[in-house]
Amino acid sequence: MPTYDFECEPCAYHIEMVQRHDAPQTHTCPICEQETLKKIYINAPSIIIRGEPTTVAQQAERNTAKMGNYELETKRANDKLNTELSKKQRETRERHRAIVSMTPEQQTHWVKTGERPSV
Numbered sequence: 367m368p369t370y371d372f373e374c375e376p377c378a379y380h381i382e383m384v385q386r387h388d389a390p391q392t393h394t395c396p397i398c399e400q401e402t403l404k405k406i407y408i409n410a411p412s413i414i415i416r417g418e419p420t421t422v423a424q425q426a427e428r429n430t431a432k433m434g435n436y437e438l439e440t441k442r443a444n445d446k447l448n449t450e451l452s453k454k455q456r457e458t459r460e461r462h463r464a465i466v467s468m469t470p471e472q473q474t475h476w477v478k479t480g481e482r483p484s485v
């Protein structure tokens with residue numbers, strides 16, 4: 367199955383999910399808790415080919431690069447929140463932290479089912 371990028375416009379949450387091409391194009395954003403997580407097309411859907419070291423290595427490199435960007439985005443978002451903290455914003459930030467600490471598989475599971483992983 368192909369991998370698709372999903373992004374939430376209001377909060378810039380980003381996740382890659384493996385799903386069927388005809389699966390829903392929108393999901394509930396785990397941060398906003400709204401149907402704002404939408405399929406985006408940065409690149410053509412990528413498929414990891416097993417038994418192809420070069421391809422897998424490139425995929426891993428790409429993932430690492432994305433992770434760096436994501437952490438930077440998270441830091442920027444936190445810096446912004448720190449300037450004006452309301453109760454609601456603090457709750458959002460806590461939720462965001464919980465999401466960052468999850469594995470990609472847990473994040474995908476949460477987005478698809480709405481169930482938080484039991485720690």
Ligand SMILES: [Zn+2]
Nearest residue numbers: 374377395398
């Ligand atoms: Zn969101």
